[in-house]
Amino acid sequence: MVEPILIALEEYISSKILKQPGRKIPPQELLISSGLIDSFSLIDLALYIEDKFGVRIADTELNSQTFDSIDQLAALIDSRSLK
Amino acid sequence: MTILQIAILTTLAIIIGQMPKGRPLAMLAISTFAIFWLQPNEPFVTLTFWLPVATLGITAFSWAICSPPETRSLRNNWPAATVIMGVVLLMDLNRYLRFDQIYSTGTPVIQQAMIVIIGLTAVTLLFVRWKRASLFFSIIACTGIVLLFVIMKTPNLNHAVLNSFIALRTANPESKTIPLAWLGFSYIAFRLLHTLRDRQSGILPPVELAEYFNYLIFFPSFTAGPIDRLERFVKELKTPLPLGNEDWIDAGTRLFVGLFKKFVIADLLAIISLNDILVTHVKTAGWMWVFLYAYAFRIYFDFSGYTDIAIGMGRLMGIRLPENFNAPYLKSNLTQFWNSWHISLTQWFRSYFFNPVTRVIRSAKIPIPIWIILFFTQVSTMVLIGLWHGVTTGFALWGLWHGIGLFLQNRWSEFFRMHNPIWNQNQGLSAVVKALGVILTFNYVALGWLFFTLSSPAMAWLAFQKLFGII
Numbered sequence: 238m239v240e241p242i243l244i245a246l247e248e249y250i251s252s253k254i255l256k257q258p259g260r261k262i263p264p265q266e267l268l269i270s271s272g273l274i275d276s277f278s279l280i281d282l283a284l285y286i287e288d289k290f291g292v293r294i295a296d297t298e299l300n301s302q303t304f305d306s307i308d309q310l311a312a313l314i315d316s317r318s319l320k
Numbered sequence: 321m322t323i324l325q326i327a328i329l330t331t332l333a334i335i336i337g338q339m340p341k342g343r344p345l346a347m348l349a350i351s352t353f354a355i356f357w358l359q360p361n362e363p364f365v366t367l368t369f370w371l372p373v374a375t376l377g378i379t380a381f382s383w384a385i386c387s388p389p390e391t392r393s394l395r396n397n398w399p400a401a402t403v404i405m406g407v408v409l410l411m412d413l414n415r416y417l418r419f420d421q422i423y424s425t426g427t428p429v430i431q432q433a434m435i436v437i438i439g440l441t442a443v444t445l446l447f448v449r450w451k452r453a454s455l456f457f458s459i460i461a462c463t464g465i466v467l468l469f470v471i472m473k474t475p476n477l478n479h480a481v482l483n484s485f486i487a488l489r490t491a492n493p494e495s496k497t498i499p500l501a502w503l504g505f506s507y508i509a510f511r512l513l514h515t516l517r518d519r520q521s522g523i524l525p526p527v528e529l530a531e532y533f534n535y536l537i538f539f540p541s542f543t544a545g546p547i548d549r550l551e552r553f554v555k556e557l558k559t560p561l562p563l564g565n566e567d568w569i570d571a572g573t574r575l576f577v578g579l580f581k582k583f584v585i586a587d588l589l590a591i592i593s594l595n596d597i598l599v600t601h602v603k604t605a606g607w608m609w610v611f612l613y614a615y616a617f618r619i620y621f622d623f624s625g626y627t628d629i630a631i632g633m634g635r636l637m638g639i640r641l642p643e644n645f646n647a648p649y650l651k652s653n654l655t656q657f658w659n660s661w662h663i664s665l666t667q668w669f670r671s672y673f674f675n676p677v678t679r680v681i682r683s684a685k686i687p688i689p690i691w692i693i694l695f696f697t698q699v700s701t702m703v704l705i706g707l708w709h710g711v712t713t714g715f716a717l718w719g720l721w722h723g724i725g726l727f728l729q730n731r732w733s734e735f736f737r738m739h740n741p742i743w744n745q746n747q748g749l750s751a752v753v754k755a756l757g758v759i760l761t762f763n764y765v766a767l768g769w770l771f772f773t774l775s776s777p778a779m780a781w782l783a784f785q786k787l788f789g790i791i
Contacts (some may be wrong), residue, residue: 251573255737256737256738257737270659272653272655272656272659275655276670276674276675276678276732277678277690277693277694277697277730279675280675280678280682281682283679284682284683285680294389295521295523296670296671296672296675296676296679297518297521297523297549297671297672297675298672299670299671300667300670
């Protein structure tokens with residue numbers, strides 16, 4: 238199920254990365270290429286994902302070509318947690 | 321590359337793009353030829369031949385280390401091996417064939433070339449047979465490549481190597497001051513490190529000899545990037561993109577724009593671009609700024625022009641190379657500038673330096689303040705990016721300038737994100753702030769070029785003082 242992943246990601250990004258708890262982030266909003274999430278926070282996001290979903294996003298994948306929105310990231314996590 | 325060389329390679333790219341079968345081998349033949357053909361003449365003549373051979377040798381070893389057993393069969397790889405060796409022999413035979421206009425005739429005697437080719441092949445085969453120890457060898461290979469890179473890029477070490485080569489042959493060696501220029505090595509080394517590191521992490525896809533070599537020495541991107549990633553490149557090598565009417569126009573436009581940027585705009589700007597002589601002689605601050613801006617635009621048009629040419633040429637063969645620039649001088653902060661300047665290099669450093677280092681520090685859960693981690697990782701990444709251009713004080717200072725700039729800008733952005741300033745609530749004000757950001761970022765980058773292009777930090781400091789009317 239992608240839905241709970243979406244919600245968890247949105248909450249983590251708005252409260253821990255953007256420090257604006259409760260801020261709504263549309264699932265298609267560009268996160269990396271728009272500069273909303275910087276490269277440093279991306280690592281924190283990767284560590285959170287590893288901790289919460291048991292899915293590793295490699296250092297070489299932390300870029301906008303691999304995922305650039307909560308939608309794409311949730312799909313990536315979902316596809317890997319099935320394996 | 322000269323315009324003639326670009327024209328010839330473009331024609332070859334068009335021909336390859338039209339081949340229904342055998343594209344990878346044709347590309348491999350042309351790329352192997354191109355690394356010999358484009359290599360500038362060396363003061364020590366036969367190095368013009370041996371350096372490209374070394375490129376091929378290192379690539380072959382790395383493939384043997386990187387490739388899993390299923391891709392190593394002789395049956396699948398002998399055509400590629402034959403093509404590479406065939407081209408090398410043909411280049412060497414120019415000693416006897418004497419096509420002066422095409423390639424140097426100062427190649428070594430055929431026996432020497434044969435011994436080296438057989439030696440390299442034997443070592444590669446040994447690696448291929450030695451399947452189980454590949455992790456150990458890949459660590460050795462990474463270390464070796466980094467060491468070689470440092471030697472080539474450090475002026476004093478580079479001279480020492482060149483002079484020792486000359487001393488081997490001459491009884492009374494004259495010290496040469498021209499550096500040993502190993503064409504494409506900066507890019508090759510970073511592509512090799514990418515494949516070796518990904519092999520260690522187990523994420524490198526299995527590739528055959530032809531695919532690996534094509535990725536490493538692809539002739540459009542061999543001399544000036546982009547660096548690309550193996551998995552992406554090989555995907556398009558296996559299934560080339562179709563070349564419809566629009567794609568022809570796109571590729572042609574890219575090539576034309578690239579040529580115009582490089583050979584018209586950049587070459588014209590070169591006449592008034594900042595250099596040591598201008599810095600010494602110019603008296604007014606106004607002209608200094610003109611020369612500085614001319615340099616800033618020249619380096620952009622020159623480099624992004626080359627990238628356009630590479631992308632256009634690649635597209636003709638059904639391969640879409642990654643973008644390397646995205647209007648960097650129109651960005652409103654330094655982070656965005658670095659997301660759009662030499663993108664494939666910064667992406668490389670993020671993947672193999674910044675991200676792993678930050679991950680280790682953040683996973684350790686040691687209570688280090690974020691600003692300290694950020695300062696350390698950003699400055700070290702940028703200094704390393706500087707040193708990639710050459711191990712000199714100037715490049716290190718250039719990196720430091722950008723590392724500090726990125727850190728300050730990050731803290732500034734973070735502060736205003738927390739405090740929601742007035743300009744975020746007003747569209748007009750927000751546009752003004754953004755425009756000021758573009759001007760500030762461009763000028764910060766332009767001032768950074770002082771360290772990059774002038775011969776010494778003292779010269780950069782002199783230019784800095786003149787720019788601001790201090791002297």
